[in-house]
Amino acid sequence: MDTYVVTGAFGYSGKYIAMRLLEQGHTVRTLTNSTRRANPFGGRIKALPFRFDDPRALAAALEGAGVLINTYWVRFDHRHFTHSLAVENSLKLFSAAQEAGVGRVVHVSITNPSEDSTLPYFKGKARLERALRESDLPHSILRPAVLFGREDILVNNIAWALRRLPVFGVFGRGDYRIQPIYVDDFAALAVSESRQTGNRIVDAIGPETFTFRGLVEEIGRIIGKTRPIVSVHPAFAHFVASVIGRVVNDVLLTREEIDGLMADLLCTSSQPAGETRLTDWARENAHSLGARYSSELARRRKRLKSYEEL
Ligand SMILES: NC(=O)c1ccc[n+]([C@@H]2O[C@H](COP(=O)([O-])OP(=O)(O)OC[C@H]3O[C@@H](n4cnc5c(N)ncnc54)[C@H](OP(=O)(O)O)[C@@H]3O)[C@@H](O)[C@H]2O)c1
Numbered sequence: 001m002d003t004y005v006v007t008g009a010f011g012y013s014g015k016y017i018a019m020r021l022l023e024q025g026h027t028v029r030t031l032t033n034s035t036r037r038a039n040p041f042g043g044r045i046k047a048l049p050f051r052f053d054d055p056r057a058l059a060a061a062l063e064g065a066g067v068l069i070n071t072y073w074v075r076f077d078h079r080h081f082t083h084s085l086a087v088e089n090s091l092k093l094f095s096a097a098q099e100a101g102v103g104r105v106v107h108v109s110i111t112n113p114s115e116d117s118t119l120p121y122f123k124g125k126a127r128l129e130r131a132l133r134e135s136d137l138p139h140s141i142l143r144p145a146v147l148f149g150r151e152d153i154l155v156n157n158i159a160w161a162l163r164r165l166p167v168f169g170v171f172g173r174g175d176y177r178i179q180p181i182y183v184d185d186f187a188a189l190a191v192s193e194s195r196q197t198g199n200r201i202v203d204a205i206g207p208e209t210f211t212f213r214g215l216v217e218e219i220g221r222i223i224g225k226t227r228p229i230v231s232v233h234p235a236f237a238h239f240v241a242s243v244i245g246r247v248v249n250d251v252l253l254t255r256e257e258i259d260g261l262m263a264d265l266l267c268t269s270s271q272p273a274g275e276t277r278l279t280d281w282a283r284e285n286a287h288s289l290g291a292r293y294s295s296e297l298a299r300r301r302k303r304l305k306s307y308e309e310l
Contacts, residue, residue, distance in 0.1 A: 002066035003027040004194070005102075007093075009045055010037040011299075012151045012307055013108065014071045016187035018045060024191070031061055031072075031093075038306040052089040055096060062100035067194045068093075069106045075296055076121075076254045083120040090128050098137055105139040106193050107132055111179075111203060112265040113143070119256050122265060133199070140193035142186070144204040145266035148278050149183030150285070151307040152294065155278070157252065158216055159290025161244075162225040169230050171237040171258050174213030177267035179205035182281060185274030203270035208277050212261060215278075222282045223289055234258050250295040 004021050008014035009030035018041065021028050028045045035047040050072070051057035062068060070093060074086045097105055113126035132139045148155045162168060181204050189204055210218065213229055220226045232240075234255075241253040260266065282289055298310040 001025045001027065002194075003029065003064050004067045004069060005029045005031060005062055005065040006069045007031045007050075007072040009041070010034055010039040010047070010306070011071065012149075013147055013183055013186055013190075014069070015039065015151075015307075016149070016184045017069055017071075017190045020184075020187050020191050029061070029065065034303040036304055038304060038309070050089070050093075052092050055092060055099070058092060058096035059099040062097055062102055065097075065100065066103045067106065068097045068102045068104075069108075069190055069194060071108045073108070073125075076251055076256065078251070078297075080300070083124045087124045087127055091131055094128075094131055094135055094137065098135060103138065104194060104196075105132065105137045106190050107139060107141050108190075109141050109143045110265075111143045111145045111205070111268050119260050119263075119265075121256060122260065129201075138197065138199060140196055140200040140202065142190060142193065142202050142204045143268075144181055144186055145179045145268070146181075147183045147186055148180045148206075148281065150288075152183070153296060155180065155215075155219065155282070156290055156292075156294045159219050159223050159225075159282075160293050161290075162216070162220045162223065162227055163290050166227065167230055168216055168220070168227045169232040169237055169240060170213050170216060171232060171234040172262055173231055174216070174229065175211045176262050176264045177209050177211055178215060178261065179209050179267055179272075180215075180278045181206040181272075181274040182276035182278070185276050189273050202273055203268040204273050205268060205270060206274045206276065206278060207272040208279065209267065210278075218279060219282060219289070222279065223286050234262065248293050248295060250293070250297045 006018045009018035048061045074081045109125045115126040117123040238255045245252040
């Protein structure tokens with residue numbers, strides 16, 4: 001059985017990936033900023049901190065690993081973290097993997113990355129894809145549009161807003177599309193890609209394509225909170241999201257995320273890589289979906305609690 005290093009195994013997608021690997025009898029190590037976060041693994045996973053400040057220590061943490069599955073990234077620029085730092089750190093991680101002789105890298109990117117993009121998320125991800133292409137590391141690049149599952153933020157917080165607000169605003173016409181994949185289908189894909197050979201790129205999308213407006217309508221129907229959905233100017237939507245963000249002490253939605261959605265960047269013409277339908281999953285989880293707000297910033301501040309509690 002192989003030794004895997006999975007980044008962020010006490011976080012969201014990394015947890016599902018690590019779970020699958022342990023079930024299959026592999027040894028799993030994790031690199032994380034949250035070594036003491038509550039997790040379901042007990043002592044079965046050795047947790048080491050990301051040592052981006054020390055290339056030797058970073059390489060030592062990867063020593064003996066057949067595969068690195070890399071989920072590390074930051075969602076938006078903030079006073080404590082930035083996309084440019086995430087790019088810099090990821091490049092260090094790839095160098096360390098090469099130094100340590102890791103056999104394969106499964107790297108998580110985003111749909112439609114581009115170095116020409118004005119959006120740092122999509123530009124940074126494209127820069128990292130190029131770094132892998134230019135390296136000697138055999139790799140698979142997975143490009144999800146958005147993940148859904150119990151610890152999810154976007155779908156959960158749409159439901160949270162529908163439960164609390166009398167009306168839901170979508171930016172512009174709301175006709176831009178989104179192809180969510182179930183987090184455990186995504187984990188299965190990451191594990192199966194770890195066994196492939198050669199260099200591969202896979203759009204990690206689920207079986208359903210929604211317009212953003214359609215997704216909100218569908219979630220509203222499923223949780224029994226159908227609301228009038230109104231089109232608003234993106235700047236106004238961002239303003240309202242900022243006000244709500246202040247109330248919940250989080251960044252609800254960035255202008256960049258609005259722009260990425262509106263540019264149809266979370267949609268591809270690829271075949272689905274996952275089979276779980278968001279609508280089925282949402283029906284099964286209708287009672288809990290959106291019952292609590294999921295906070296990105298709380299996940300960064302409260303490093304002992306599990307994502308499900310935040
Ligand atoms: N979630 C989605 O809907 C979605 C959609 C498209 C693409 N993706 C991509 O999928 C990958 C995994 O996403 P995920 O939602 O599963 O992520 P996650 O578990 O929340 O985080 C993955 C890793 O990045 C670290 N990290 C996240 N934000 C950070 C910050 N602000 N500062 C420092 N470290 C940070 C985490 O830290 P800890 O070690 O402390 O846990 C963890 O090691 C990412 O590369 C993301 O770009 C996700």
